[in-house]
Amino acid sequence: MRNILIIGAGKSSASLIQYLLNKSSAEKLQLHIGDIHLEHADQIVAGHANAKTFRLDIFNSEERSLAIKKADLVISMLPASLHINVAKDCIEFGKHMVTASYISDEMQALDSQAKEKNLVFMNEIGVDPGIDHMSAMQAIDSIRAKGGKLMLFESFTGGLIAPESDNNLWNYKFTWNPRNVVLAGQGGAAKFIQEGTYKYIPYHKLFRRTEFLNINGSGKFEAYANRDSLKYRSVYGLDEIPTMYRGTIRKVGFSRAWNVFVQLGMTDDSYTIEESEHMSYRDFTNLFLAYSPTDSVELKLRSYLKIDQDDIMWDKLVELDLFSTQKTIGLKNATPAKMLQKILSDSWTLQATDKDMIIMHHKFGYELNGVKKQLESSLVVKGENQTFTAMAKTVGLPVAIAALKILNKEITTSGVQLPINKEVYEPILNELEQFDIRFIEKEVPYLGYNPEHVIG
Numbered sequence: 302m303r304n305i306l307i308i309g310a311g312k313s314s315a316s317l318i319q320y321l322l323n324k325s326s327a328e329k330l331q332l333h334i335g336d337i338h339l340e341h342a343d344q345i346v347a348g349h350a351n352a353k354t355f356r357l358d359i360f361n362s363e364e365r366s367l368a369i370k371k372a373d374l375v376i377s378m379l380p381a382s383l384h385i386n387v388a389k390d391c392i393e394f395g396k397h398m399v400t401a402s403y404i405s406d407e408m409q410a411l412d413s414q415a416k417e418k419n420l421v422f423m424n425e426i427g428v429d430p431g432i433d434h435m436s437a438m439q440a441i442d443s444i445r446a447k448g449g450k451l452m453l454f455e456s457f458t459g460g461l462i463a464p465e466s467d468n469n470l471w472n473y474k475f476t477w478n479p480r481n482v483v484l485a486g487q488g489g490a491a492k493f494i495q496e497g498t499y500k501y502i503p504y505h506k507l508f509r510r511t512e513f514l515n516i517n518g519s520g521k522f523e524a525y526a527n528r529d530s531l532k533y534r535s536v537y538g539l540d541e542i543p544t545m546y547r548g549t550i551r552k553v554g555f556s557r558a559w560n561v562f563v564q565l566g567m568t569d570d571s572y573t574i575e576e577s578e579h580m581s582y583r584d585f586t587n588l589f590l591a592y593s594p595t596d597s598v599e600l601k602l603r604s605y606l607k608i609d610q611d612d613i614m615w616d617k618l619v620e621l622d623l624f625s626t627q628k629t630i631g632l633k634n635a636t637p638a639k640m641l642q643k644i645l646s647d648s649w650t651l652q653a654t655d656k657d658m659i660i661m662h663h664k665f666g667y668e669l670n671g672v673k674k675q676l677e678s679s680l681v682v683k684g685e686n687q688t689f690t691a692m693a694k695t696v697g698l699p700v701a702i703a704a705l706k707i708l709n710k711e712i713t714t715s716g717v718q719l720p721i722n723k724e725v726y727e728p729i730l731n732e733l734e735q736f737d738i739r740f741i742e743k744e745v746p747y748l749g750y751n752p753e754h755v756i757g
Contacts, residue, residue, distance in 0.1 A: 302331040303329055303330055303331065303373045303708060304330075304331050304372045305321060305330055305332050305372065305373065305375075305376065305708070306334075306368055306371070306374070306375045306376065307321075307333070307334045307378060308336070308357065308365075308368075308375065308376070308377050308379055308387060309335075309336055309359075309378035310334050310335075310336040310342035310345070310354070310378070312341075312690070312693060313378060313401070313692060313696040313697055314341070314342070314345070314378050314693065315341075315345050315689050315690070315693040315697065316689060316693045316694045316696075316697035316698050316701070317376070317693070317696075317701045318334065318346065318352070319345060319689075320697065320702070321705070322346070322349050322351060322352060324705060325349075325352070328705060328708075330705075331351055331352075331353070332346075332353070333355065333368065333372065334346065335356070335357030335368055336354070336356070336357060337356065337357065337358055337359070339355075344688070345688070359387070365386065366390055366393075369390045369391060369394055369396055370394050372396055373396070373397070373708060374396060374397040374398070374399070374707060375387060375391055375396050375399070376398075376399045376700060376701075377398065377400045377402075378400075380402075380478075381400075381402035381405065382405075384400050384402060384405070385405065385407045385408060388407075388408055388411055389411070391420065392411055392414050392415060392418065395418050395420065396420070397421045397422070397423075397704075397707050397708070398421075398422045399422075399423045399424075399426060399700055399703055399704045399707065400423070401425070401426055401427030401431060401696050401699075401700050402424060402427075402430075403424070403430055404424045404719070408422070408424065409717055411717055412717040415715060415716050416715045418715075419715045421707045421712060421713070421714065421715055421716075421718070422717040422718065423703050423707065423712070423718060423720065423725075424717065426700055426703045427695070427696035427700060428458065428659060428661075428692070428695035428699070429458035429661070430719075431695075431700075431720065432661065432680070432695060432730075433456055433458055433661060433663075434533075434719055434721055434726070435720050435721070435729060435730050436661070436663065436678060436680070436726075437454070437456060437537065437663055438721045438722075438723075438726055439726055439727070439730060440663065440665055440676060440678055440742075441454075441537060441538070441665070442723065444676070447669060448670070449668065449669040449674070450668045450669075451539055451665065451666070451667050452542065452543060452544065452666045452667055452749075453542070453543070453544040453545075453664060453665065454537070454539060454542060454663070454664070454665055455544070455545070455546045455547070455548070455663070455664040456548075456661075457524045457547070457550050457660075457661065457663075458549065458659070458662075459522065459524070459659070459660050460477050460658075460692050461473065461476070461551070461552065461660060462651075462655070462656075462657055462658065463655075463683050463691075464658075466651075466652075466654075466657070469648060469649070470613065470616055470620050471555060471558065471617055471648075471649070472552035472554070473552065474649040474650065474655065474657070475646065475649045475650060475651065476651065476684075476690055476692045477692050477696075479646055480638075480639075480642060483568055483570075483638050483641055483645070484568065484570060484638060485549065486504055486507045486528060487504055487568070487570070488528060489504075489529075490502055490503045490504070491504075491507055491525075491526035491528050491529075492528075492529055492531055493531065493545060493546040493547070494531060494542075494543065494546075495544050495546065496543055496544055496749070497544075502526055505563060507525055507526065508525055508556040508559050508560040509556070509560055510525065511523040511524060511525050511556045512524050513553070514550065514662060516662050516679050516681070517662075517679035517681060517741055519660060519679075519681050522551065522553060522660070523551055523552070523553045523554075523555070524549060524551070525548055525549055525551070525556050526546065530548075533545075533547075536721060537721070544666070544749070550660050557614065558614050558617045558618075561606060561608075561614065561618065562641060564606065565589040565602075567585075567589065567637050567638070567641045568638050568641060569636065569637045570636045571636070572636060572637075573634045573635060573636055574634070574635060574640065575634075577633065577635040577640060578629070578630060578631055578632055578633040579630075580629065580630045580640075581625060581626045581627070581628060581629050581630075582623055582624070582625045582626075582628045582629075582630070582644055583598055583623070583625055583626050585623075585630060585640050586598055586623045586624060587601075588637075589637075590605060598624055603615065620648065621644060621647075621648055622644070623644065630643055630644075631643070651687045651690070652687060654686055655686070655687055656683055656684045656685065656691075657683070657684040657691045657692055658681065658684070658691055659680070659682045659691040659692060659694075659695045660679075660680065660681055661679065661680040661740075662677070662678070662680075663677065663678040664677055666747055666748075666749060673747035673749075674744060674747055675746065675748060676742060676743070676744055676745075677742070677744075677745055678742045679741050680739070680741075682695055682737065694738070695738060698733060698736055698738065702728075702732050703720065703729060706728065706729070711728065712724060
């Protein structure tokens with residue numbers, strides 16, 4: 302039996318584990334699944350003979366090293382910042398490694414050592430990053446093969462709630478790490494290039510500069526800019542492209558309401574609040590408003606942000622119980638961002654039968670034989686329930702497929718890498734279609750960058 306070690310069994314691991322278990326007998330696989338909390342993994346494994354769950358403290362170097370030594374390949378589903386120690390152990394013990402996370406500078410620094418030991422360190426092989434890379438490179442390579450010259454590339458992805466489970470005014474629930482949602486867009490200005498001009502959007506303006514999208518019969522959406530749309534120009538071979546933009550998809554109206562939290566300072570994660578554990582949700586809201594012994598919290602907030610009482614934004618804030626005196630934060634020495642996350646989790650946690658939805662949309666503008674053309678490519682995937690979500694499916698399946706193909710020596714290029722080579726993206730995208738993860742492509746009139754689609 303070949304041993305695959307999976308480190309981390311959180312929300313995105315369900316489809317990953319299920320896929321490998323379904324293949325385990327035919328492929329002679331034994332799964333070892335290590336996590337500090339085993340409830341979720343035990344539920345997915347359900348006593349399967351080819352899987353073993355065990356408690357693993359990733360910060361215990363002896364436990365971690367022992368588990369990695371026994372593996373033929375390691376899949377790390379940990380938070381991105383925790384991959385590096387696993388990666389160093391994989392170098393030391395000569396093990397292939399797969400992650401869904403962005404390549405950090407520390408990970409990239411291991412490239413030469415991985416190549417020396419002929420190890421495949423596959424990264425960014427989830428949904429975004431992951432399926433976005435693979436589907437984009439497939440289209441880009443196809444356009445180039447015809448002799449086309451790329452002039453525009455825009456890419457958008459969103460983890461959303463499916464219409465049948467959309468029962469709140471925000472049209473949103475948490476489908477992945479809530480902390481990442483609360484902190485989205487922080488850490489510097491969003492940067493991209495449009496019509497040859499570099500553009501920058503500071504965080505405090507990010508959620509009022511959104512683009513409208515009509516996607517493949519699924520309705521109207523908005524997108525705000527990702528923090529760095531330029532980092533993949535050289536990776537994709539698009540250094541000279543005049544327009545490149547990557548964004549995050551939400552239902553129309555979400556960003557305008559989210560901007561309330563940004564303007565108040567509720568998404569700040571840089572300082573802690575004294576006695577935060579005892580604060581009511583109303584106390585938390587009042588932290589960011591001027592002192593007034595006579596005006597209510599509601600009146601102060603509406604006045605400060607100029608929100609009318611009959612504005613749908615006001616109803617969205619009320620729906621979250623931001624003015625409740627009965628609900629308490631319960632988190633000691635918490636930052637504003639962590640306190641906001643606690644409040645949002647009350648309303649935005651997926652229920653047992655809720656279905657989520659992943660939407661991805663690419664635009665490729667190119668010139669072929671002197672004629673400007675535009676290709677649009679869209680993906681819509683719905684989840685099954687709270688466990689087998691669209692997020693778990695689109696993150697976990699590419700990871701699992703890549704891991705098995707590395708074990709079977711179908712993917713052999715060594716080093717720290719992205720899934721941008723045909724050796725990787727073609728077979729994985731083909732297999733994903735068996736799970737109804739497929740793109741619909743259509744040629745449309747060349748539009749280029751249309752400023753009428755942008756707010757602000």
